[in-house]
Amino acid sequence: MRARLGATTIPSPVLTASGCAAAGRELDPFLDLTALGAVVTKSVQLRARSGRPTPRMAETPSGMLNSIGLQGPGIDAFLAKDLPWLAARGARAMVSIAGGAVEEYAELASRLRGAAGLVAVEVNISCPNVESRGEVFACDPAAASAVLAAVRAADPGVPVYAKLSPDVTDIVSVARACVDSGADGISAINTLLGLVIDTDTLRPVLAAETGGLSGPAIRPVALRCVWQIHRALPNTPILGMGGITNGADALQFILAGASAVSVGTAVFGDPNAPERIGRELAGALAGKGFSRCSDAIGYAHRAPGRTGVHRVDA
Amino acid sequence: MSRTWGITQAVDLAEAQQRMTAMMSIPLPPVPNVKLLKPVQVRAQIVHVRAAGAYRELALHAPGVGVDARPGQFVTLGVGGESSALLLRRAFALSGVDGNVVSVVVAAHGPGTRWILERGAGDVMDLIGPLGRPFPEPPPGGAALLVAGGYGAAPFVGLAQRLNAAGHAVAAVLGAATADRLYAVHDLAPLTQVVSVTTEDGSAGRTGRVTDVLPELLPGASAVYACGPMPMLRAVAAQAAACGLPCHVSVEEAMACGIGVCMTCVLPVIGDDGTSAFVRSCVDGPVFDAAKVRFDDIGRLPGDLHGAGAMRANT
Numbered sequence: 001m002r003a004r005l006g007a008t009t010i011p012s013p014v015l016t017a018s019g020c021a022a023a024g025r026e027l028d029p030f031l032d033l034t035a036l037g038a039v040v041t042k043s044v045q046l047r048a049r050s051g052r053p054t055p056r057m058a059e060t061p062s063g064m065l066n067s068i069g070l071q072g073p074g075i076d077a078f079l080a081k082d083l084p085w086l087a088a089r090g091a092r093a094m095v096s097i098a099g100g101a102v103e104e105y106a107e108l109a110s111r112l113r114g115a116a117g118l119v120a121v122e123v124n125i126s127c128p129n130v131e132s133r134g135e136v137f138a139c140d141p142a143a144a145s146a147v148l149a150a151v152r153a154a155d156p157g158v159p160v161y162a163k164l165s166p167d168v169t170d171i172v173s174v175a176r177a178c179v180d181s182g183a184d185g186i187s188a189i190n191t192l193l194g195l196v197i198d199t200d201t202l203r204p205v206l207a208a209e210t211g212g213l214s215g216p217a218i219r220p221v222a223l224r225c226v227w228q229i230h231r232a233l234p235n236t237p238i239l240g241m242g243g244i245t246n247g248a249d250a251l252q253f254i255l256a257g258a259s260a261v262s263v264g265t266a267v268f269g270d271p272n273a274p275e276r277i278g279r280e281l282a283g284a285l286a287g288k289g290f291s292r293c294s295d296a297i298g299y300a301h302r303a304p305g306r307t308g309v310h311r312v313d314a
Numbered sequence: 315m316s317r318t319w320g321i322t323q324a325v326d327l328a329e330a331q332q333r334m335t336a337m338m339s340i341p342l343p344p345v346p347n348v349k350l351l352k353p354v355q356v357r358a359q360i361v362h363v364r365a366a367g368a369y370r371e372l373a374l375h376a377p378g379v380g381v382d383a384r385p386g387q388f389v390t391l392g393v394g395g396e397s398s399a400l401l402l403r404r405a406f407a408l409s410g411v412d413g414n415v416v417s418v419v420v421a422a423h424g425p426g427t428r429w430i431l432e433r434g435a436g437d438v439m440d441l442i443g444p445l446g447r448p449f450p451e452p453p454p455g456g457a458a459l460l461v462a463g464g465y466g467a468a469p470f471v472g473l474a475q476r477l478n479a480a481g482h483a484v485a486a487v488l489g490a491a492t493a494d495r496l497y498a499v500h501d502l503a504p505l506t507q508v509v510s511v512t513t514e515d516g517s518a519g520r521t522g523r524v525t526d527v528l529p530e531l532l533p534g535a536s537a538v539y540a541c542g543p544m545p546m547l548r549a550v551a552a553q554a555a556a557c558g559l560p561c562h563v564s565v566e567e568a569m570a571c572g573i574g575v576c577m578t579c580v581l582p583v584i585g586d587d588g589t590s591a592f593v594r595s596c597v598d599g600p601v602f603d604a605a606k607v608r609f610d611d612i613g614r615l616p617g618d619l620h621g622a623g624a625m626r627a628n629t
Contacts, residue, residue: 026574026597029352030442042577050592050621053614057570057578062399064570068577069625071592207613215401245401268571269392269401270440272355 001282001293003037003260005120006159006184006237010037010092010260013293014250014278017241017264018043018096018122018163019068023082024089030271033091036278037260041082043098043124046107048074058196058205063215063243064265065194067208070098070127075111087117094120096163100130102150109154120159122239123151123183126190138165138190141177152182161239163187164225166218171225172232185237186229187262189222215265219243223256230257230298245273247280254281254293255300351444353573354378358441360433361415367494369465370431371409373417379443380411385473386564386601389418389443390572393426400426402570405596407541408444409468409498416443419468419497445572446600449473449539449562456536457483460502461524461550463542464490467498469564473539474505483507485535487527489546493518525549532557540564540604544612551604561604567595582608582619591620 003013015037021027024039033039051071058065073082078095086093095118097108105123112118125137125144137143148162162178164171166189175186191212196205204210222242229238240258244250245266253261261281266273281293290296358376379389390403404426406418420430433439449469452458458477460470467488474484485508490496492515499518502509510527511519520527524546532538538554540547541564554561567579573596580592581599584606593599608616615622 020575022575022577030355030573045624047624048621049624050615050619051577051580052625054578054580054612055568056580057568057576059400059402059570062401064401066570066576066578071577071580071621074621074624216399265401268576269398269403270355271442271571271573271575 001278001285003293004237005038005094005161005239005260008119008159010119011035012037012278013254013260014274014281015094015239015260015262016040016267016274017262018124020264020267023078024086024091024093025082027267027271028089031275033086033089036091036274038092038094038119039086040094040122040262041078041086041096042072043070043096044072044075044078044108045070045098046075046104048072048077053207055206056208056211058211060194060196060213060215061217063213063217064268065196065206065211065213066191067206067211069208075108079111079115083115083117087115091117092119093117094122094161096122096124097151098124098127099147100127102146105147106150106154109151109158109160113155113158118158120161121151121155122161122163122187123147124163124190126163126165136165136167138163138174139168141174144174145177145181148178148181148183159184161185161187161237163190165190166221166225167193172228175229175233175236179233179236185239185259186233187239187241188225188229189218189242192218192221214243216243216245216249219249219252223252226253226258227256227301231301234298244277245269247277247282247284250277250281251284251288251296254285254296255298257298257301259294259297351382353442353445355440355442357438358416360435360437360439363434366419366497368492369419369421369495369497371417371419372430372433373410373412373415374439374441375414376416376441376443377414379441380408380414380416383408383411383416383444384448385469385476386448387444387446388572388600389416389441389445390569391418391430392440393429400429402426403442403572404430405445405569405572407468407564407600408472410472416441419465421465442572446596447598449564449601451480452477452482452537453560455482457485457534459528459531459535459538460484460486460506461528461538461540461542461546462486462488462497463524463546464495465497466540466542466546466564466566467496467502469541470539471498471501471505474502478505485531486510487512487524487531488519489513489524489542491515525553528553532559535559538562538604542566544609547604547607548609551607551609555605562601563604563607564600565595565602565607566600569596572596582611582614582616584608589620590616590618
């Protein structure tokens with residue numbers, strides 16, 4: 001069941017999600033990394049980052065709140081160890097990059113350019129812009145646009161996806177700004193900002209106080225975002241994500257307009273989830289008469305009236 | 315006080331120390347350096363449930379999991395069934411391995427563990443294991459002192475058996491808030507020279523904490539193994555360090571995945587090169603050399619931690 005990331009063909013429309021698969025290696029005992037659409041790696045930055053103190057996580061109803069703080073080895077170690085391992089394993093890497101300034105994103109993209117195993121870059125713009133009093137890039141179309149333009153310039157060839165935050169008034173305007181600046185596609189959505197308070201200590205559970213909410217609890221929000229972006233930008237590929245736990249969930253994202261999906265938090269409960277969901281999605285598509293995944297992209301947007309099972313031969 | 319648990323409390327600690335010291339002279343077979351096998355994910359059927367005080371011990375048929383599992387390693391269980399609103403797995407130290415059957419000790423903590431405790435023989439669960447790094451062997455000829463808080467004793471029956479088989483003398487200190495929260499007192503008795511029990515309410519053994527008993531037993535030990543709540547581990551580690559003894563602690567940090575991808579269960583640990591970093595207790599632990607764990611900095615971000623500078627530049 002093939003799919004595309006920008007102009008690149010991948011063998012499955014199901015990918016991992018950034019921050020939920022590390023750099024792939026830890027999932028190797030539980031699934032066939034080479035059969036996934038791609039391994040979307042944890043956001044890499046220029047320098048090594050310790051991440052935040054613990055507690056970093058709180059379980060919530062049908063979800064979880066996390067504030068890891070982008071703990072990671074930095075681009076040098078990533079290029080020396082993580083990406084070569086994925087390439088040697090025969091897996092495809094969609095590398096997520098993150099930074100605190102436009103130039104950092106550009107430098108990361110330029111360092112990654114041409115690296116073995118790299119099939120796409122996902123630009124995590126849900127980071128504070130240190131030059132703009134910490135305002136998150138993804139919450140400002142102009143700032144998001146500047147980052148995507150810089151990444152595009154640093155590597156004109158690689159498929160570039162902008163990963164958007166749902167914590168905005170109008171996600172379509174941010175998506176449009178990113179596409180106008182050279183993004184090939186949109187990844188939607190990142191986590192929603194949330195809070196959990198411990199009623200014993202009378203303090204927030206997380207050391208960072210607030211954190212990103214993920215899991216099935218956010219699925220309808222994510223699906224709505226994909227729906228709105230696809231309606232506004234029907235020719236822009238969307239990597240849909242947010243609480244996908246089974247093939248039917250994945251099918252919803254495809255029908256809303258995603259051309260591929262990422263499986264994130266579900267991996268914590270079932271490290272085989274991306275493989276299983278790929279299988280379930282293929283079954284769900286076939287069950288509705290779709291012979292190709294691409295035939296189902298955005299199918300829920302068609303005018304009402306035609307109900308029942310879709311038959312490609314009808 | 316020993317009648318509650320049917321064991322003979324060591325009344326003469328000096329004699330116990332002498333016995334342990336005598337055991338230390340027994341020559342040891344070489345310890346094979348077993349390569350840890352990759353974990354497997356299996357549908358595991360509960361074959362037996364046994365009450366153990368305030369806890370329950372579940373024995374699960376989990377083919378392939380126990381083949382080379384060693385004490386200190388753990389498994390995770392999915393909870394809540396297919397439509398569960400509880401997404402994260404629960405981690406349990408292996409308390410026993412018998413062929414394809416592995417055992418875990420479950421305490422009611424919240425909705426996830428309560429769901430597990432409602433399962434019975436015949437029920438099937440999603441199980442992953444073995445995970446994490448096991449307890450290392452003590453120095454040759456050494457007498458091992460095992461220190462547990464509550465169900466922290468879960469891995470110690472298997473560890474004591476292993477140590478016995480390798481010719482090591484073993485003593486154990488088991489503490490809990492109340493008698494019903496002690497674990498493995500019976501099972502450890504035949505495997506050890508001394509089992510010392512403490513409870514905070516005095517309902518079994520000596521009234522107090524494990525750290526009250528340690529000064530009497532540490533002089534006869536050559537290595538300390540501890541498993542329990544973090545404040546207990548910190549105190550035991552300090553006592554062991556004061557006696558110049560190696561100490562291996564099994565930490566219990568909140569985990570989301572248990573396999574090394576989520577970066578939730580980290581703690582500050584000093585690496586082989588002397589640099590400290592947040593390391594994952596699921597794959598780099600849960601057993602750590604206590605001298606390398608920066609107990610005082612758990613829950614903090616020390617400025618000298620690897621990558622801490624980048625956090626200040628851009629948080």
